[in-house]
Structures are given as C-alpha cells and as structure tokens.
Amino acid sequence: MxxxxxxxxxxVCGLAIGVYEAILLHRDVSIPTHRFGHTLHxxxxxxxxxxxxxxxxxxxxxxxxxxxxxxxxxxxxFQILVGVITIAKVHGASAAIKGSFGGGSVGMKETxxxxxxxxxxxxxxxxxxxxxxPFLPKYLK
Numbered sequence: 001m002x003x004x005x006x007x008x009x010x011x012v013c014g015l016a017i018g019v020y021e022a023i024l025l026h027r028d029v030s031i032p033t034h035r036f037g038h039t040l041h042x043x044x045x046x047x048x049x050x051x052x053x054x055x056x057x058x059x060x061x062x063x064x065x066x067x068x069x070x071x072x073x074x075x076x077x078f079q080i081l082v083g084v085i086t087i088a089k090v091h092g093a094s095a096a097i098k099g100s101f102g103g104g105s106v107g108m109k110e111t112x113x114x115x116x117x118x119x120x121x122x123x124x125x126x127x128x129x130x131x132x133x134p135f136l137p138k139y140l141k
Contacts, residue, residue, distance in 0.1 A: 003057050003058045003061045004058070005055060005058050006051075006054045006055050006058070007051075008140070009054060009129050009133070010047070010050050010051040010054040010055065010125075011047055011051075012136070012140050013050045013054065013125040013128070013129055014043075014046045014047030014048070014049070014050035014051060014125075015043065015046070015047060017046040017050060017118065017121045017122060017125065018039075018042050018043035018044075018045070018046035018047065019043070020118075020121070021039075021042040021043075021046060021090070021114075021118050022039040022042055022043065024114055025038055025039055025042065038093065041093065042090075045086075045089065046118075046122065049082050049085075049086050049122045050122055050125045052078075052079075052082050053079045053082050053083070053122055053123060053125055053126055054125055054126045054129065056075035056076070056078045056079050056126070057075050059075075059078065060075050060078070066078070079123050079126070080123055082122060082123065083119040083120065083122050083123035084119065086115075086118060086119040086122050087115045087116055087118070087119035088115075090114065090115040090118050090119070091112060091115040
C-alpha cells in the first residue's frame with residue numbers, strides 16, 4: 001500500500017496553530033512591528049512543521065536512510081524531534097528580539113509554557129486531525 005502525501009489537512013492544522021500562536025503573541029509582544037513579523041514567521045513555520053509531522057510516514061517511506069539513524073527509527077520519534085525543534089525555535093525567536101524603551105522591556109517575552117504548548121500542538125496535529133475533521137466544512141477536508 002502506497003503512503004499518501006497529506007497536504008490540505010497539514011495546511012489547515014498549521015494555519016490553526018499559527019493563528020493560535022499569533023493570538024498568544026498579542027499578549028506577549030508589545031511592539032506592533034514585532035507582532036506582525038513574528039506572526040508571519042509563526043504562521044509559515046507552523047505550516048511547515050505540521051506538514052512534517054502529518055507526513056512523517058510518507059517521509060519515512062520516501063527516505064529509507066532515516067531508518068538507519070539511531071533514535072530516529074520510528075516516525076513518532078521524528079514527530080517528537082520536530083516538536084522539540086519547534087519549542088527551541090519559538091523560545092529562541094522570542095529571546096533573540098528583545099529591546100528596551102524608556103527603562104521598560106519591550107519586544108517578546110514568551111514563556112516556556114507558550115513554547116511547550118505550540119510544540120505539543122504540532123506533534124499532536126496528526127492525531128487530532130481525524131477527530132476534528134468531521135466538524136470542519138467540506139472544503140477544508
């Protein structure tokens with residue numbers, strides 16, 4: 001049986017997670033230009049990361065060399081690795097752009113909890129999609 005590439009569900013879930021992160025950003029980020037730039041970055045990254053997690057089986061079927069890498073022998077480990085990279089990326093992006101204005105801190109101050117939630121959502125996306133899909137409009141399936 002051939003493994004199918006999942007495209008539309010990955011985009012829909014990625015955008016949903018990216019929008020959720022954007023909503024969290026409005027609480028965490030005080031500078032509008034940082035909000036806009038980080039929101040675009042979050043949307044694009046979330047779609048790419050969810051594409052990898054939702055297509056882990058396809059990736060493993062296509063790239064056989066992944067089976068030989070220690071600790072990456074199973075698609076779930078690959079999905080968790082994408083989640084860990086996401087946690088580091090979300091937290092690192094917030095730490096990289098900090099500034100001060102008038103003695104107060106401005107910029108991004110995302111917490112580790114925020115980073116963990118986004119990473120967990122990206123790892124959970126392939127497992128949540130079958131539950132959420134029946135409730136979505138037909139054009140999103």
